[in-house]
Amino acid sequence: MPVSAKICGLSTAETLDAAVAGGASHVGFVFFPPSPRHVTIEQAAALAQRVPAHVGRVGVFVDPEDALLDQAIRAGRLDAIQLHRVTPARAASIGSRTRLPVWGAVAVKTRADLDGANALRGAVQRVLYDAKVPEDAKLPGGMGLRFDWSLLQDFAHPLPWALSGGLDPANVAEAVSISGARLVDVSSGVESASGIKDAGKIASFLKTVASL
Numbered sequence: 001m002p003v004s005a006k007i008c009g010l011s012t013a014e015t016l017d018a019a020v021a022g023g024a025s026h027v028g029f030v031f032f033p034p035s036p037r038h039v040t041i042e043q044a045a046a047l048a049q050r051v052p053a054h055v056g057r058v059g060v061f062v063d064p065e066d067a068l069l070d071q072a073i074r075a076g077r078l079d080a081i082q083l084h085r086v087t088p089a090r091a092a093s094i095g096s097r098t099r100l101p102v103w104g105a106v107a108v109k110t111r112a113d114l115d116g117a118n119a120l121r122g123a124v125q126r127v128l129y130d131a132k133v134p135e136d137a138k139l140p141g142g143m144g145l146r147f148d149w150s151l152l153q154d155f156a157h158p159l160p161w162a163l164s165g166g167l168d169p170a171n172v173a174e175a176v177s178i179s180g181a182r183l184v185d186v187s188s189g190v191e192s193a194s195g196i197k198d199a200g201k202i203a204s205f206l207k208t209v210a211s212l
């Protein structure tokens with residue numbers, strides 16, 4: 001089965017176009033002001049227009065309020081909502097209210113953390129395994145941190161899932177081989193500086209993924 005890729009944290013037309021041209025299955029827009037990848041509602045509206053119908057638009061949120069979700073969904077023409085730092089009940093409520101598929105991030109450092117995926121059964125449509133960040137970190141993701149991919153090997157995944165956290169063009173093949181992921185998600189690993197996406201790195205990442 002082929003491997004698909006989501007390029008997350010896009011905020012310019014040039015790098016969005018690189019993701020689409022390289023064959024990304026999904027693109028991600030971050031609606032979280034502390035992030036260096038944050039997009040305004042206006043930016044999201046302009047970027048969304050460039051995305052062809054076969055590419056999914058995913059909005060990334062951290063414990064969002066309904067008003068932000070509604071604005072972002074409309075402007076960004078979102079196809080899915082990626083949630084960080086929400087309870088399963090809140091994730092389910094967002095999914096019911098917006099009628100969009102919800103991706104729930106699960107922060108992983110140890111095997112026990114995978115229980116977070118079981119807790120999301122019935123609440124979200126996809127689990128996104130990401131690396132656990134330090135308690136005092138400003139962001140719950142987008143930090144370039146990875147976890148032990150072998151933790152996923154014998155796990156009975158309760159839901160469709162994707163792998164993220166510290167992926168880049170040089171390690172994505174190994175990450176897929178070890179974890180068995182069929183959807184990978186990258187942000188800082190295709191940047192030249194924090195929050196600055198690099199079209200060449202995006203192309204390189206997607207070329208490798210297409211070869212798997």
Ligand SMILES: O=C(O)c1ccccc1N[C@@H]1O[C@H](COP(=O)(O)O)[C@@H](O)[C@H]1O
Binds near residue numbers: 008028038139164186
């Ligand atoms: O990228 C961000 O700034 C961000 C902000 C808030 C929540 C999630 C965010 N990014 C997500 O984090 C993972 C991993 O990123 P990285 O590849 O390790 O840099 C990625 O899935 C993004 O969707």
